[in-house]
Amino acid sequence: MWIAIVGYLAIAALSIVVLPHIFHQLKWYHITVIYAFAPTLAFCNAYGCGLTDWSLASTYGKLAIFIVGAWAGGENGGVLAGLAACGVMMNIVSTASDLMQDFKTGYMTLASPRSMFVSQVIGTAMGCIISPCVFWLFYQAFSDLGTPGSEYPAPYALIYRNMAVLGVEGFSALPRHCLALCYGFFGAAIVINGIRDAVGKDKAKFIPIPMAMAIPFYIGGYFAIDMCVGSLILFVWSKVNKAKAAAFGPAVASGLICGDGIWTLPSSILALVGVKPPICMKFLSRAANMKVDQFLSSS
Structure with a gap:
């Protein structure tokens, strides 16, 4: 227990000193209040995640957006302060639920709690290096990153920014x-x-x-399409062999999800070096498809 308390206080002190230099709109007392209330919210999130397998870290982050954004005020950069506070709160609260899930997995696989914790520390240290590199790679490879209608529109960014504006300006901004x-x-x-x-x-x-x-x-609709196709595969698999579908369905789904996520990294590298795909496939409406056919036939 004393290791957890001392570690939390040390990280809180480090955040209070460093974060205001990164985000000037976020003051030291904002961070102090966040770290004072975060343990209670982290416990609630870990408890709820253990019951439902669903982390609500983003919900607690939105709470920080509204409170800190309104506290800082629009004239003092409340939008950026709220978004930065959201990041701080989500990192604290989500870590609790992640540890809950990891320890639950370790319990089910008969792994040592000590080895699970050490692995968590190593993974977190790797993330501190890998995550900024991946962000830089995306930022350099896709010039329109975050632009609506682009390949990576980043819908969460627009949603969270609008929530920060709402927290600063009130309902009149809606x-x-x-x-x-x-x-x-x-x-x-x-x-x-x-x-x-x-x-x-x-x-x-x-x-x-x-x-x-x-x-x-x-x-976005892409998630619904992925889930629909995956559910259809699982439905057909259950009709063919119900026992194997029940046993291996989660493992296959995890592999597909991980594969889809891992591919974004080589895709970014190819885009960064200017490699163009040899074949392109698009889904068009009937009217647009007729125009394309007419253009190809005329040329």
């Missing part, structure tokens, strides 16, 4: 009828979930889950 739509969809989600709980499991499977419907609107 578009017209935006708040009314939020209230309406929030109420509709509660009603649909209530109906699902009331009708029983047999009928509930025919009622859509509001959270699943909301994810594509939140992070």
Whole structure:
């Protein structure tokens, strides 16, 4: 316990000294308040993640955005202060849930808790070096990184920035009828979930889950397509061999997810050195496809 307390206080002191020099809008007292309340929120996140396998670190980060952004004020760079505070809070809170998941995995695989903790420290140290390098690689390879409509639009960046603006300027910064739509969809989600709980499991499977419907609107349609294709593969596999699908389905899904993520690194390297793909594939509407065919036939 004393190692955890001393380590946390040392990291807090380091953050209080260093972070204001990186983000001038974030003051030392903002960071002090974050580190004072973060252990309680980290415990809540670890407990909830252990029950549901779902980390809500981003939710606590949004809480820091609104509080610190409003505290700093728009004239003092409240938007950047809120975003920086969000990063600090999310790193603290997500670490607790990550440790929970890692120790749970170690318990299931009969691994030593000490070796799991040492591995976590090594992985964190590697991330401090690898993450900035990967970001620099993306930043250099894709000049339009974060631009809507580009290959990597970074939708989270736009969402979190708008939340920071909302925390500084209040509800007046929202578009017209935006708040009314939020209230309406929030109420509709509660009603649909209530109906699902009331009708029983047999009928509930025919009622859509509001959270699943909301994810594509939140992070983009590509995620819904990936999940749809993956679910279809698992469904067909279950029909062919239910036992193997139940045993190896999570492992295959993890491999596909990791493979998709790992490919972004060589893709960035190829883009950085100017390599162009030999074949391009696009999905077009019927009208656009007819125009393309007409252009190709005329040329």
